[in-house]
Amino acid sequence: MDVVTKDFFNWATRNSIYPLHFGIMCCALEMAVASAPRFDAQRFGVIYRSTPRQCDVLLVNGPVSKKMKPALRRLYDQMPGPKWVIAMGECAISGGPFYNSYSVVPGVDQFIPVDIYIPGCPARPEALIDAFIKLQKIIKENKKGLLTGK
Amino acid sequence: MVGRQKRVLKGEIEEPPTRIDGQPEELVIRTLLDMFPSTLTDFKKVRDGLLRAKIERRDLFKACKSLRDNLGFEHLSMISAVEYDSRFEIVYHITSYEKRLLLELITTTPKDDPSVESISAIWGGANWQEREAFDLMGIKFNNHPNLQRILLPSDYLYHPLRKDFTGGG
Numbered sequence: 001m002d003v004v005t006k007d008f009f010n011w012a013t014r015n016s017i018y019p020l021h022f023g024i025m026c027c028a029l030e031m032a033v034a035s036a037p038r039f040d041a042q043r044f045g046v047i048y049r050s051t052p053r054q055c056d057v058l059l060v061n062g063p064v065s066k067k068m069k070p071a072l073r074r075l076y077d078q079m080p081g082p083k084w085v086i087a088m089g090e091c092a093i094s095g096g097p098f099y100n101s102y103s104v105v106p107g108v109d110q111f112i113p114v115d116i117y118i119p120g121c122p123a124r125p126e127a128l129i130d131a132f133i134k135l136q137k138i139i140k141e142n143k144k145g146l147l148t149g150k
Numbered sequence: 151m152v153g154r155q156k157r158v159l160k161g162e163i164e165e166p167p168t169r170i171d172g173q174p175e176e177l178v179i180r181t182l183l184d185m186f187p188s189t190l191t192d193f194k195k196v197r198d199g200l201l202r203a204k205i206e207r208r209d210l211f212k213a214c215k216s217l218r219d220n221l222g223f224e225h226l227s228m229i230s231a232v233e234y235d236s237r238f239e240i241v242y243h244i245t246s247y248e249k250r251l252l253l254e255l256i257t258t259t260p261k262d263d264p265s266v267e268s269i270s271a272i273w274g275g276a277n278w279q280e281r282e283a284f285d286l287m288g289i290k291f292n293n294h295p296n297l298q299r300i301l302l303p304s305d306y307l308y309h310p311l312r313k314d315f316t317g318g319g
Contacts, residue, residue, distance in 0.1 A: 065301075066302065102302075
């Protein structure tokens with residue numbers, strides 16, 4: 001049965017990437033414009049959902065403060081697997097301009113495993129779309145072994 | 151604050167200034183100085199609609215209560231804590247919509263005992279403002295209903311906006 005369905009499930013998963021609708025700072029505006037008509041990320045099947053239970057991707061876009069860290073970790077834990085994390089922008093990668101701050105976590109990968117990093121301050125919508133295409137490749141190659149596929 | 155400037159057209163005769171008690175600034179100055187003659191200092195009218203005064207911290211609660219009850223200052227718009235070399239200053243911006251006034255009330259605490267009376271029983275909006283001042287600057291507000299950290303996690307150890315705080319990251 002797996003032989004029949006594995007390719008189909010992989011194809012369905014990688015073409016319906018649902019990120020969590022979760023914006024922190026200015027990268028969230030780029031995230032919004034990426035799904036607006038001009039860039040139209042929906043043609044890749046990227047549809048933002050408002051609950052972590054329906055999501056595949058956690059898109060962290062902005063500096064995560066120390067007070068927000070447990071909440072974000074909880075959102076990640078609430079997402080059903082297989083799940084991936086995209087760190088968008090300098091703040092999510094390393095803290096960005098706030099790397100030395102007293103209240104900002106320097107890099108979201110300190111408490112959440114990150115699959116794709118998008119540099120930029122803020123990252124362009126093209127960069128975000130590129131990240132989704134790279135994520136599709138990751139799902140197709142199936143490095144995590146969670147999905148049956150090629 | 152919106153200034154209350156009268157527009158004087160060309161050719162019109164300018165009105166004579168009104169009596170001193172009619173000006174809300176003068177009224178506030180007089181009333182407050184009558185009530186707290188020894189603890190209220192450095193009263194100054196900065197410009198139209200903006201007053202500044204210093205008050206000692208033991209009279210702060212009483213002054214704020216009479217400001218709200220007798221003088222019609224119904225809104226507390228800001229609380230801020232400032233650190234100097236020898237003292238902490240806590241600045242209250244108290245406004246009155248009706249009289250279009252902003253009163254900048256400054257109280258001083260020594261470095262080794264940064265505590266004042268909480269005024270969140272007078273203006274409810276002071277609750278979170280005082281928590282923020284406690285969180286970042288370490289000012290203790292006595293009789294506050296819930297004096298906990300508001301912006302930083304509750305297990306944080308320092309008050310990061312103080313000058314002797316050098317950490318980060």
